[in-house]
Amino acid sequence: MITDRNEIIRTNCHHFYHKDCLSSYVENKKLELEEKYNDAKKNGFSVEKDFRQDIEDPVCRQILSTTILEQLPPTNRTEHIDTKLHRELIQTLSPNIRQWQQQTQALFQQQKDKGGIIDLDRTQEIIFR
Numbered sequence: 001m002i003t004d005r006n007e008i009i010r011t012n013c014h015h016f017y018h019k020d021c022l023s024s025y026v027e028n029k030k031l032e033l034e035e036k037y038n039d040a041k042k043n044g045f046s047v048e049k050d051f052r053q054d055i056e057d058p059v060c061r062q063i064l065s066t067t068i069l070e071q072l073p074p075t076n077r078t079e080h081i082d083t084k085l086h087r088e089l090i091q092t093l094s095p096n097i098r099q100w101q102q103q104t105q106a107l108f109q110q111q112k113d114k115g116g117i118i119d120l121d122r123t124q125e126i127i128f129r
């Protein structure tokens, strides 16, 4: 249900989410990365780059920009949101957005199969056609 209280946000990789949903996801992802980071340090791995702010988009795995992260409402929820639940949240978006996301996901799979990375221009071309 899309209401004023649960606004939609468009990510830097052109995906749409409820702000609240994405916020919960990011929160959980941050905890996960924090854990990984501390683990790596603890086990004596050299960590070349602090990856704790590298939150991936749940659909296309691109890193969400800080501009996006800053727009998310604060959340007190700490329970784990698994991928399946998150997919279900995405399903509640309108059919247009859902179709949009499926197209992008299909494209991503294609690119992945070819061993390439996502070509943003091409993605947009398909999305806005």
Ligand SMILES: [Zn+2]
Pocket (backbone or CB within 6 Å): 011, 013, 014, 015, 057, 058, 059, 060, 061, 062
């Ligand atoms: Zn994305």
